[in-house]
Amino acid sequence: MNQSGMRDDRRLPRADPPSLAERIRLEMDAFTPSEKRAAHLLLSHYPFAGLGTVAEFASRAGISAPSVLRFVTRLGFGGFPDFQKHLREELEAQLLSPLAKASPSDKGQGAPALASFAEAVIGNLRATVENIAPAEFEAVVAVLSDPRRHIHFTGGRFTGALARYAESHFRIVRSQVDFIEGQPALWRDRMIEIGKKDVIVAFDIRRYQEDVTALCETAARQGATVVLLTDPWLSPIARVARHVLPAHIAAPSNWDSSAGLLLLTEALVAAVTKRLWDTAKPRMEAVERLRGGTS
Amino acid sequence: MNQSGMRDDRRLPRADPPSLAERIRLEMDAFTPSEKRAAHLLLSHYPFAGLGTVAEFASRAGISAPSVLRFVTRLGFGGFPDFQKHLREELEAQLLSPLAKASPSDKGQGAPALASFAEAVIGNLRATVENIAPAEFEAVVAVLSDPRRHIHFTGGRFTGALARYAESHFRIVRSQVDFIEGQPALWRDRMIEIGKKDVIVAFDIRRYQEDVTALCETAARQGATVVLLTDPWLSPIARVARHVLPAHIAAPSNWDSSAGLLLLTEALVAAVTKRLWDTAKPRMEAVERLRGGTS
DNA sequence: CGAAAGCTGTATCAGAAATTTCAGAATGTG
DNA sequence: CACATTCTGAAATTTCTGATACAGCTTTCG
Structure with a gap:
């Protein structure tokens, strides 16, 4: 019509x-x-x-x-x-x-807000990558690829979602993966079984959350390996962390951007999946089979 | 021979x-x-x-x-x-x-892996921004800025974490915000009170999840406004969605990248916060005060 | 309720594409 | 150097696919 x-x-x-x-x-x-x-x-x-x-x-x-x-x-x-x-x-x-679609020139004022925001985020990603020591990244990959270790993800108010995102992927790639809520009441009991072979992967950016810090300190005291994803100003957790991966978070917003943390997370997932491919593939296939009821 | x-x-x-x-x-x-x-x-x-x-x-x-x-x-x-x-x-x-993306030949390249992964993600972000219709983005901002509407976030296995991330921010910026679990058993009851003034913001990328689709279809049938964040191939939810924001997700990994979805989410949070600043500021200050007191 | 417009499938056709044939060229061998 | 073998391409052949015309059906609008 x-x-x-x-x-x-x-x-x-x-x-x-x-x-x-x-x-x-x-x-x-x-x-x-x-x-x-x-x-x-x-x-x-x-x-x-x-x-x-x-x-x-x-x-x-x-x-x-x-x-x-x-x-x-x-x-x-x-x-x-x-x-x-x-x-x-x-x-x-x-x-x-995959990159070819990125057109260099800044074209018209399509969505100024969105476009400039994106540029800022992209700047953050570049800065994040440049400031990560390759050896540190590799070391984290190695730790997360060790099948004997148990991996726990945790995070704060906002970053907790990233920890969940990480957990939902690693859970499929390997076994011994879980998510710990930040509130002390919810993890105190679990701490008895945290030991040297456990790994805590904590997400924490400014307005650092005390309960997450407490969790990591407790775990570290018991011998666990702490991996920290944070901002360039470093969460206090850095004191007890074995490995630290900082990401730039400034954005033209009232809020910080977690895109750099997500980038690191996805890069870690990709690297670990690759390294554990022989065992990850069967797991992924099994998951796929379980999901595929229809077609 | x-x-x-x-x-x-x-x-x-x-x-x-x-x-x-x-x-x-x-x-x-x-x-x-x-x-x-x-x-x-x-x-x-x-x-x-x-x-x-x-x-x-x-x-x-x-x-x-x-x-x-x-x-x-x-x-x-x-x-x-x-x-x-x-x-x-x-x-x-x-x-x-994602199972078939095995690249068995090349292995053990720490930093290059991270850098090239980042470049791919950056390409995705640029492509995402270019393919978003400015009017569509603005329309979504308008919907999410309407204080009379009730906003519900939801998502799938992996994207659920993004929905949570969005919810944790919007919850502070404005009232009437919540998160709905994807499993039908958990939202069936709620649907009685979903109506024309409700907004469902759904995150769904390929390997589209049937329960999320069902949730959105049900909500749409009751007159709710559905906003969809998905990949360029469009989740089936697009059929019932009032607004669709597609993000590019391909990455040199066995997994898709959600960075584009996160970018859109953060841009929406920034835009809505700005638009609702008069009411958002007091809310944010209040939250700040509450945090400072407790541990 | 009736007519017009639009949509869809069956049957058919034209033409392009894959395949086979066969003769000539290239390569290797005694 | 001649022969045998293998390889290759032009042209003929066949198969199959995309395209079209037309009639029945559904929907829409007066």
């Missing part, structure tokens, strides 16, 4: 043609029912669903071949081969250069 | 052929000159060079179409379509399942 004015649908300052998937999402409302089924199939298995034959696509989408053809025509392609070519090129571009 | 018997070449106790590329490298010596040219082309643009037509492949490799056919036949495929199907499946498996 609408969509008569097709000329001004792209007035926003866009860099390069966004993913076809994004365009499909934008136009989704204007699609006919069978076109929607095609779109959903494509988006749910993007872009592989579109790389086979028309007949295959039609069958999987539950529509007829001509409907598929009409769908790709509506998207502006000259024909199905054209459409496939676009998918292949897009896929290749995305796969070969 | 090797004396170990070339006909039953699958005598090796391999789990499953890891990659066609690897097999090609192993057999490279036994190829004829034109087969080598085909192999070289395929490996240098693996696997995209093989996804076009036979004629295109032949032309790019500088050989004839029949030579290409002989090449794929020699690799054990029934024909060119067979060969392509294998490539597609291999590629899809590699891209969709």
Whole structure:
């Protein structure tokens, strides 16, 4: 019904043609029912669903071949081969250069707030990486890759979420992983069984939280290895920590940014997964099997 | 020709052929000159060079179409379509399942690993920002700044931690904020009081989680506004979402990176805090006072 | 309730793409 | 140097895929 004015649908300052998937999402409302089924199939298995034959696509989408053809025509392609070519090129571009999409120039004032915030965060990430001693990072990877050790994650009000994020990944990669709530009442009892072979990974940035510090000090006193992810001003936990990874957190906001901590966390997860691959793979497969009830 | 018997070449106790590329490298010596040219082309643009037509492949490799056919036949495929199907499946498996991203050859590179990981994440952040429609971002800020609305955060296995992170900040900035666990049993009861003035902010990236989808669909049916933070391939929640903010998540890891989602989250927190500053400031001060007193 | 418009699938066709054939070129061998 | 073997590509062949026309059906609007 609408969509008569097709000329001004792209007035926003866009860099390069966004993913076809994004365009499909934008136009989704204007699609006919069978076109929607095609779109959903494509988006749910993007872009592989579109790389086979028309007949295959039609069958999987539950529509007829001509409907598929009409769908790709509506998207502006000259024909199905054209459409496939676009998918292949897009896929290749995305796969070969994850960084290629970063366009250097600061383009128009799209979302000044968002863009400048992003630039600040990116600056933090670069600064974080430059100030991490490679040996320290490696040492932490080694500690977290030791299957004999038990690993406990913890954090403060805000950083507790990061600790959870770390825990949810490491839990799959290896065994002996858990999360400890920051409140003393919740961990006091557990401390009896914390010893030399335990590792505490603590997240703590300024407005350092006393209960987290207390937890780490207690654990350290019992011989546990403490790994600390903090800001460049260092949480007091640094005094008892064996390894410290500082991340820059300043942002044009009333709040600090935890992106640097997340970066370190994800890099650690990646490195440990790689190092423990032989044992991590079966675990991940098992998890996948357990999840995959439907398909 | 090797004396170990070339006909039953699958005598090796391999789990499953890891990659066609690897097999090609192993057999490279036994190829004829034109087969080598085909192999070289395929490996240098693996696997995209093989996804076009036979004629295109032949032309790019500088050989004839029949030579290409002989090449794929020699690799054990029934024909060119067979060969392509294998490539597609291999590629899809590699891209969709973090399990297949194994890179067994390169190992033990501490700092470079962190640095290149950071570069990839930075690329994601830039790509994310560029693909966010400013109006969409602003619209979400407006929704989250409306004091009359009740805001609920939720997420999946991994993204749940991000939802918590968001909630822990918004809880301080404004009132009427809470976190909903993903499991249906935990939110079913709550749904009775979800209505038009409620906002669901859902985090969901691929390996989309059915329970989160169900939660959002239920909420949407009751008139709630759904805001979705997802990946560029869009969670099925997008169908019922009023606003969608996609973030790029690909990383040189067996896992996806949530840094883009965190960036969006923090940017939203910053923007909403600024917009609600008159009411947020007293709240933040109050929280500060409360913390100072207790331990 | 009726008519018009739009959507979708069946049947069919045109054409492109993969495959096979076969003769000539290249390579190795006695 | 001649022969045998292998390799390669042009052209013929066949298969199969993408595209189209048309008719039935559903939805929308008067």
